[in-house]
Amino acid sequence: MCRVVRHRSRYRKSRYRTQARGVLKVAESYSFASIEPKWQQYWAQNKLFEVPNDSPADKYYLLVMFPYPSGKAHMGHVRNYIIADVMARHRTMNGYAVVQPMGWDAFGLPAENAAIQNQIHPSEWTEQCVEEMKQQFDALGISYDWTREVNASEPDYYKWTQWLFLQMYHNGLAYTGEATVNWCPSCATVLANEELDGTTCERCGSEVEPRQVPGQWFFKITDFADDLLDDLATLDDWPASVLAQQTNWIGRSEGVRFSLDIEDSDHQMEVFTTRIDTIYGVTFMVLAPEHPLVAELTEGTEYEEPVREFVRKAMREDEISRTAADTEKHGIFTGVHAIHPLTGQRIPIWVANYVMMGYGTGAIMAVPAHDGRDFEFARKYGLPVVPVIQPEGESFHGDTMAEAYEGEGLQINSDRFDGLHCTDAAGQLADHMEEQSIGSRAVNYRLLDWLISRQRYWGAPIPMVHCDSCGTVPVPFEDLPVLLPTDAEFKPTGESPLARNEDFVNTVCPSCGGPAKRETDTMTTYVCSSWYYLRYINPHEDDQPFVKSDVDHWLPVDHYIGGVEHAVRHLLYARFVTKVLHKLGYVDFTEPFARLFTQGMICARTADGRLEKMSKSKGNAVPADKIIAQYGADTARTYVLFVGPPEQEVEWSDEGVAGIFRFLSRVWRVVAGNLQHHDAAWRDHLGGDLVDEQRAIRRKTHQTIRKVGDDIERMHFNTAVSACMELTNDLVAYAGKMSGDNPTDCAVFSEAIEHLTILISPFAPHLADELWERMGYQPSLLQTTWPEADEELAAEEQVTIVVQVNGKVRDRLTVPAGSDMEQVAEMAKQTEQVQKHLEGKSVRKIITVPDTLVNIVVS
RNA sequence: GCCGGAGUGGCGGAAUAGGCAGACGCGUUGGACUCAAAAUCCAGCGGGGAUCACACCCCGUGUCGGUUCGAAUCCGACCUCCGGCACCA
Numbered sequence: 020m021c022r023v024v025r026h027r028s029r030y031r032k033s034r035y036r037t038q039a040r041g042v043l044k045v046a047e048s049y050s051f052a053s054i055e056p057k058w059q060q061y062w063a064q065n066k067l068f069e070v071p072n073d074s075p076a077d078k079y080y081l082l083v084m085f086p087y088p089s090g091k092a093h094m095g096h097v098r099n100y101i102i103a104d105v106m107a108r109h110r111t112m113n114g115y116a117v118v119q120p121m122g123w124d125a126f127g128l129p130a131e132n133a134a135i136q137n138q139i140h141p142s143e144w145t146e147q148c149v150e151e152m153k154q155q156f157d158a159l160g161i162s163y164d165w166t167r168e169v170n171a172s173e174p175d176y177y178k179w180t181q182w183l184f185l186q187m188y189h190n191g192l193a194y195t196g197e198a199t200v201n202w203c204p205s206c207a208t209v210l211a212n213e214e215l216d217g218t219t220c221e222r223c224g225s226e227v228e229p230r231q232v233p234g235q236w237f238f239k240i241t242d243f244a245d246d247l248l249d250d251l252a253t254l255d256d257w258p259a260s261v262l263a264q265q266t267n268w269i270g271r272s273e274g275v276r277f278s279l280d281i282e283d284s285d286h287q288m289e290v291f292t293t294r295i296d297t298i299y300g301v302t303f304m305v306l307a308p309e310h311p312l313v314a315e316l317t318e319g320t321e322y323e324e325p326v327r328e329f330v331r332k333a334m335r336e337d338e339i340s341r342t343a344a345d346t347e348k349h350g351i352f353t354g355v356h357a358i359h360p361l362t363g364q365r366i367p368i369w370v371a372n373y374v375m376m377g378y379g380t381g382a383i384m385a386v387p388a389h390d391g392r393d394f395e396f397a398r399k400y401g402l403p404v405v406p407v408i409q410p411e412g413e414s415f416h417g418d419t420m421a422e423a424y425e426g427e428g429l430q431i432n433s434d435r436f437d438g439l440h441c442t443d444a445a446g447q448l449a450d451h452m453e454e455q456s457i458g459s460r461a462v463n464y465r466l467l468d469w470l471i472s473r474q475r476y477w478g479a480p481i482p483m484v485h486c487d488s489c490g491t492v493p494v495p496f497e498d499l500p501v502l503l504p505t506d507a508e509f510k511p512t513g514e515s516p517l518a519r520n521e522d523f524v525n526t527v528c529p530s531c532g533g534p535a536k537r538e539t540d541t542m543t544t545y546v547c548s549s550w551y552y553l554r555y556i557n558p559h560e561d562d563q564p565f566v567k568s569d570v571d572h573w574l575p576v577d578h579y580i581g582g583v584e585h586a587v588r589h590l591l592y593a594r595f596v597t598k599v600l601h602k603l604g605y606v607d608f609t610e611p612f613a614r615l616f617t618q619g620m621i622c623a624r625t626a627d628g629r630l631e632k633m634s635k636s637k638g639n640a641v642p643a644d645k646i647i648a649q650y651g652a653d654t655a656r657t658y659v660l661f662v663g664p665p666e667q668e669v670e671w672s673d674e675g676v677a678g679i680f681r682f683l684s685r686v687w688r689v690v691a692g693n694l695q696h697h698d699a700a701w702r703d704h705l706g707g708d709l710v711d712e713q714r715a716i717r718r719k720t721h722q723t724i725r726k727v728g729d730d731i732e733r734m735h736f737n738t739a740v741s742a743c744m745e746l747t748n749d750l751v752a753y754a755g756k757m758s759g760d761n762p763t764d765c766a767v768f769s770e771a772i773e774h775l776t777i778l779i780s781p782f783a784p785h786l787a788d789e790l791w792e793r794m795g796y797q798p799s800l801l802q803t804t805w806p807e808a809d810e811e812l813a814a815e816e817q818v819t820i821v822v823q824v825n826g827k828v829r830d831r832l833t834v835p836a837g838s839d840m841e842q843v844a845e846m847a848k849q850t851e852q853v854q855k856h857l858e859g860k861s862v863r864k865i866i867t868v869p870d871t872l873v874n875i876v877v878s
Numbered sequence: 879g880c881c882g883g884a885g886u887g888g889c890g891g892a893a894u895a896g897g898c899a900g901a902c903g904c905g906u907u908g909g910a911c912u913c914a915a916a917a918u919c920c921a922g923c924g925g926g927g928a929u930c931a932c933a934c935c936c937c938g939u940g941u942c943g944g945u946u947c948g949a950a951u952c953c954g955a956c957c958u959c960c961g962g963c964a965c966c967a
Contacts, residue, residue, distance in 0.1 A: 260961070263882040267963045274967085292967060305967090346965070373965045383967045391879090392965050465966065586962080661903070663890060668960085672890075674904055682903085688918090729894075738892065741902035748902090751919085821898045826948045828898060852934090866947050872897050876947045 049687035051651025055785040058799075059157055067801055068162040072556065072569050074116030080573050081107045082552055082612075084581030084589070085122045085169075087129050087544075088148035092155050093640035094671065095621040095633030098659045102618055102736065103580045104161045105660065108781040109731045111162075112805040118573060119162055120555040122169035123149055126177070127544030128206055128222060131477035135510060141477045142505065145172055155643055159652045160784050162801070167555045171547035176554065177479035178500035179564035180547050183596065184471075184482060186603060188493050192239045193471075195491065199309075199376075200470055202230035207511035208474040209235060211543065212467055213268075213588040236481060236540070237468040240595045244269055244464045246609075247594055256614035258666070261586040268587045270465025275449050276380070277458020279304070279357040281316065282365060288312055288357060291379035291463050295452070296445040297386040299433040300407035302397065304357050304368045305350065305383050308333035309376035313353065316368070322354035326370060333372045348373045348396050360457045361434070371396060379463050387423065388415065394423035407432045408441050469592065471543050476509035476516040478541030486528035486535035495529050501537070515539040548589055549596040552576055552611060570606055575613045583617035590615070616666070616734065621659070623671040630670060641671060650680045653783035657683065660736035660782055682744055683783055689750050690772045690790050696757070696765045697772065697794055704766035712753070713767045714816070719749050720771045721813035724806050727778045736782075743779050750775065774806055815870075822847040823874040824856040832873075840867035847873045 062068065083103045086096070107119040125145045133148075134141035149170065156163060169176055187193035200209040205225040209232055214221050240247075248269045251262050274293035281288060288304065306313050308330045317323045329351040336346075350371030357366045373392055374383055387397035388406040397404055404417035410428040430436045436444045452458045472481065480501045482494035494501055507520045517523050517539040528535035550564070556573050557565045581589075590612075597611040620632045623639040631637050646655045658679040663669040698704065709717070723746040730739035750771055757764040773794065780787035780800040788798045815836050820843055822830040830852040834843055844865050847853055853875065860877035867873050 258883090260882050264962050267881065270963075270966070272966070290967080294967080348965075371965095373967095375966075378966045380967095385967090390967075392967080395965090463966080465963085583961080661890095667884090667891095669890075672904070675890075678903055685918095733894075735892095735894085737890090738894095738902080741892080744902055755919085819898075823897085823948075826897095826946095831898075855934095864947065866897095868897060872948090874897080874947055 047691065049684045049691075049786075051653060051683075051785065054789045055158070055160065055647075055652050058785040058788045059160060061788070062160075062162070062799060062801075063157075065799070067799055068119070068164050069166050070116050070118050070164055072573070076114055076116040078573055079110045079115040079117045079578075080576045081110065081117055081119045081578045082555075082576045082580070083119075083121070084579070084585060085124050085548065085551055086152070087124045087127060088145055088152050089129070089133070090148040090151045092152060092643045093633055093635065094643055094646060094655065094659065095623075095640065097159065097643050097655065098621055098665070099580050099582070099618045100156065100159065100161055101656045101659050102616075102665050102734070103578075104159075104656075105731060105736060105781040106578060106580075106734075107162055108784065108801060109728075109805065111801055112777075112781075112803060114804070118167070118555070119164060120167035120169075120558075121156065121161075121163040121165070122167075122551060122555065123152075123171060124544060124548050124551075125149065125170050125172035126478045126541075126547050128208075128473075128475065128477075130172075131475060131509065131511075132206075134477070140505070141509060142172065145170075158647055159643065159656065162784075167558050169551060169554050169558050171479075171544070171551065172477070174500045174502060175559075175561075176551075177503075177547065179554065180479045180542065180550070181482040181494075181499050181501060182496065182564055183546065183550055184479075184542065185493055185496060185499075187238055187599065188483075190599075190603060192242065192599060193236060194239065195234055195236050197231060197233045198235055198237075198470075199229045200232050200235055201227040202232070203227050206475075207513050209470060209472060211470045211545070211588075213469075213545075213591070214543075234472075234538075234540075235470055236472045236483075236538075236542075237470055238595070240469045240592075241464060241466055243595055243598050244271065244466050245462075246598055247466075247591065250594070250598075250610055254610065254612075254615070257612075258583075258615065258617055261583065261590065261615060261617060264586040265591055268466060268591065272463050272465075274461060274463065275452060275458050276461035276463075277360060277452055279360055279366075279384075281368070282356040282358060284316065284355065286312060286315060288368070288382050289380045290382050290384050291461060292384055294386065294389065294445075295448045296430065296441040297389045297407055298361060298384065298448060299430075299436070300386040300388045300405045301359060301366060301384045302387060302403045302405055303385045303393075304366055305371045305374045305385050305393075305396075306353070306368060307374040307376040307381040308370055308372060310370075310381045312382070313370050316355045317353050320354050322352070326351055326353055329370060333370075336372060346372070348392070348399065350396060350400065360452070360455075367402075369400075377467070378465065388417060388420060389423055389425055391423045391425065394420075405432055469595070471546055472540040473543050474513060474515045474540055475511055476503075476507060476541065478544060479503070479547060480517065480523075480541055481538045483538040484526055484528060484535045485538065486531060486533060488533060489528055489530040489535075492528055492530045492535070498529065503541075515541065517541070545588060545592050549592040550600075552579075552593070553600075553606070567605060567607075571608070574606065575608050575611055578614045578616065579612040580616045580618065582620075586617070618665050619663075619668040621662070621671055622668055632668075633671060639671075646676065650676060651683075651785075653786045654680045654683055656784075657740060657779075657782045661740040663737060665734055665736060682740075682747065683786055685751065686743075686747050686775065686779065686783075687786065687790070689747060689754055690776060691793060693754050693768070693772070694793060696754075696759050696768050698762070698765045698769045699795055701766035701769035701773075704762045705770070707763065709763060709767070712756070713763060716749060716753050716767050716771055717812050718815070719746055720774050721808045721810075723778060724774055725808035725810075725813055728805060728808075731781065740782060743775065743782075746771065746775055746778075776800070777803060777806055818870045820847070820870070821872045822850065822853055823872065824853060825876060826874060829853055829856050836870055838870075840869055840873070843867070844873045844875075848875065 081103055083100055107117050111117045130145050131141050134144040203210050203220040203225055205223045219226055248271055251265055272293050274291055275295040276291045278287040278289045317326045350369045353368045355368045357368055359366055385393040387393040387404045406415035406417055408428040409415050409431050427441050430439045430444045449460050480503055482501045484492045486492055504520050504523045507516055509516050524536050526535055526537050553565045553570055556569045593611050598609055600606045601609045622630050623633045625631050625637050625639045633640050658676045723742050726742040727739045757768055776787050776790045777800055787800050791800050792798050817833050818836045820832040820834055821828055830850050844867055862875055863878050864876040
């Protein structure tokens with residue numbers, strides 16, 4: 020960049036030195052309200068944030084999870100955008116081509132609900148909110164490349180969401196069917212399992228109901244369960260908690276799946292177990308109440324009526340919550356027996372509420388001796404308990420066991436497997452059952468396929484057509500997008516609002532040309548957000564969703580920043596979609612996000628004094644524009660960085676914000692108020708010998724350069740800001756004492772204020788650019804190279820050596836850095852303090868750490 | 879129950895690789911400036927003891943133990959809180 024060399028006469032004005040205080044007082048005050056818009060305009064006009072795809076520098080793709088446009092942001096929202104912006108600005112100043120795009124997750128329930136509430140069409144509502152939020156982002160000085168802006172609710176975007184759907188469909192990864200799904204009565208739509216908090220809707224908190232809904236579309240995410248699980252191991256830069264949550268969610272378990280014949284019946288029942296070693300201890304079988312065999316097996320028998328009654332009751336209970344572990348276990352005998360595949364014994368089949376249809380096969384082999392739940396059930400209904408595993412030295416008896424034994428041990432009551440350790444027995448039993456074609460090793464997942472259909476208006480229409488003669492037919496690629504009609508009634512009724520729009524529904528079959536009807540459900544917004552990070556690379560491409568070579572250059576995202584609430588939902592779906600696109604050859608990478616950072620929420624006190632996540636509905640939100648108006652964007656930015664470690668939840672503090680404002684004002688005063696001492700040619704005046712105080716300021720300056728850069732890299736923004744505070748404090752003191760007539764004083768001071776200005780620029784970019792310009796330099800600092808610390812200058816000349824006796828600090832010595840530690844140890848032994856503690860004892864050992872410590876070990 | 883994370887002054891937090899615990903900020907106390915206030919600047923503030931005052935001594939990073947010359951940091955057990963999963967077979 021070009022440096023404007025300031026004219027020397029400026030520096031002569033420093034004869035005011037003796038009135039430094041007076042000069043400070045009359046100095047122009049820190050008027051953020053005029054500075055901030057000025058620089059925002061300057062950055063936009065000079066297109067400083069735009070980074071083209073073919074930028075020659077090393078690429079850095081920095082991404083914040085794109086938000087649903089909600090209009091006015093509060094300080095809780097602001098945090099992650101600022102964190103990302105600091106990283107982006109710092110990387111840019113380090114010479115990277117940093118892409119930091121922003122866009123809008125504009126489809127979906129929140130936007131639709133808000134629109135309904137405000138009696139306005141969702142598209143209009145969305146447009147308004149986008150405008151508002153964009154303004155706020157700009158008012159915060161965030162360096163987004165708006166040329167890459169995407170909006171998921173616009174046809175040129177959702178055309179490609181539909182393309183993605185068709186890719187899934189044509190490759191056997193999208194299927195439709197009737198299924199029991201989660202229905203949220205308040206949102207009036209079905210939801211994916213990932214969108215539940217237990218049994219309630221994560222969005223509105225309503226209890227969801229199981230409901231049979233025909234024609235629901237699913238993506239076969241289970242085909243990728245192993246890849247999704249295994250590749251977690253490659254994500255070194257993801258938080259442990261997110262990896263753990265995804266692992267939990269996928270819920271892989273290995274075991275054996277096998278079938279049992281049923282007495283006097285053509286039916287078989289299939290079960291899955293992770294404890295095949297306990298198979299000789301099976302004393303009853305249990306079916307889930309929803310299991311189809313229940314009705315079939317009891318039909319026409321004396322058990323039919325009571326069993327049906329039981330099932331009815333159990334299903335009702337389900338709505339309340341059968342899944343809680345402490346729910347009382349109930350069951351009823353079906354009157355039917357299964358045949359044990361190894362012993363040929365008759366085993367009674369029961370129906371019970373503690374077996375879930377949604378997991379495994381919906382049926383279990385019950386081994387009460389070795390499973391707590393089966394044990395509880397057996398004791399309640401007087402069913403036999405047969406132990407088959409016993410640790411050495413124990414002697415179990417089925418009638419007297421007080422609880423199930425779930426640990427390891429040796430096989431008993433297990434025919435020819437007796438005496439084996441249970442893990443060996445498990446292997447041999449699995450082999451045996453596979454050889455005899457009774458069953459086979461199997462893997463079971465908790466993860467289920469992804470339900471993407473929604474009975475709502477505001478989403479991307481599913482590009483499928485139903486034809487009486489051809490069946491379900493995909494819309495051809497060239498006919499995309501299937502446009503969302505703008506004139507549709509959009510109030511939710513439980514059926515897709517699109518179904519009542521004749522113009523939309525009635526179409527021709529792409530296959531036979533006859534009359535046909537469109538699919539009227541829309542896709543969940545999680546489909547839109549599962550691929551948006553690709554579109555940012557080629558947001559204006561008309562013929563394809565993205566250009567492979569560009570995407571392969573920029574992806575994976577180097578640093579992805581967002582809320583931990585997406586640990587499973589969005590992040591799992593995005594990984595899945597990436598893997599699909601990889602498999603189909605559209606991208607070369609298999610994971611979309613190399614490094615993930617999940618920031619903590621900002622919390623605030625509610626009216627009744629509780630600490631809660633900041634939100635409008637809880638009444639504890641601090642609007643971002645209020646803080647910007649009161650203190651300015653730079654204070655808002657610096658505060659959310661200083662408030663605490665970014666991954667942690669923090670409490671909002673009005674006093675804290677005021678403190679940051681004081682700090683920035685102090686920076687303003689010490690720099691802008693002393694510009695008469697600024698000398699752009701400071702490098703020319705630092706050649707000679709410096710006095711201690713001058714060297715101390717240079718040392719502090721270079722130590723700060725080192726610390727701020729390191730701390731930003733490791734995302735310790737709070738300590739980076741505090742380092743700037745320390746330097747500022749030193750400079751305030753120095754400015755009061757320095758001589759404006761002394762060129763060396765001025766040079767030292769100039770070096771310091773220039774660097775302070777550069778170092779705070781990622782945090783407070785407006786203030787920094789204003790000061791930079793006032794020093795006579797060409798803005799913007801974003802185009803300036805991040806400084807490198809001079810390690811020699813940063814090194815301490817004198818170090819404090821801690822002198823310990825037996826590990827307790829007894830004295831301190833100040834010696835030149837790099838002193839010979841043996842000599843220092845000798846000195847240490849002689850000091851009065853140490854002598855006191857050595858009296859009457861003999862020195863056994865002396866431990867020294869260079870420039871740090873002497874520890875004298877005495878007995 | 880299983881998995882993940884965290885416990886440090888009045889408060890938010892700092893201590894990057896096992897080496898001075900408490901940086902920086904908030905709050906608070908005292909002082910300077912002022913007719914006064916605000917703003918600003920300077921100084922003190924973990925607990926206990928000792929002292930006219932210093933010097934100095936003891937305790938102290940959730941609890942108990944261990945490793946080590948030395949532990950907020952490593953190991954073991956436990957307690958509490960936060961998050962995820964959960965009658966998951």
